[in-house]
Amino acid sequence: MTGGVMTGDVMTDGVMTDGVMTKVETIRCPNCGKPAERHYLLRQGLGPTQLVQTQCAACDYLLISCSETGRVLEAYAPGIAAHNI
Ligand SMILES: [Zn+2]
Numbered sequence: 103m104t105g106g107v108m109t110g111d112v113m114t115d116g117v118m119t120d121g122v123m124t125k126v127e128t129i130r131c132p133n134c135g136k137p138a139e140r141h142y143l144l145r146q147g148l149g150p151t152q153l154v155q156t157q158c159a160a161c162d163y164l165l166i167s168c169s170e171t172g173r174v175l176e177a178y179a180p181g182i183a184a185h186n187i
């Protein structure tokens with residue numbers, strides 16, 4: 103027990119970058135069911151507007167939506183997008 107050295111927690115409970123607070127949560131991919139990441143982007147100074155970005159490295163699923171209005175800003179899912187082209 104020497105102390106004196108601050109080692110941060112392993113948890114990524116919020117990182118502030120250029121006025122944007124980012125929180126990362128591990129969820130299950132709604133497309134393939136594998137572990138995926140959900141990023142919460144809280145923009146300071148822009149009221150309650152919060153973007154939620156869900157991304158899956160296993161199947162390239164991507165969904166960006168606004169948690170305030172529920173509007174989907176960007177979405178991509180393999181198999182779904184291909185049919186619309
Ligand atoms: Zn997936």
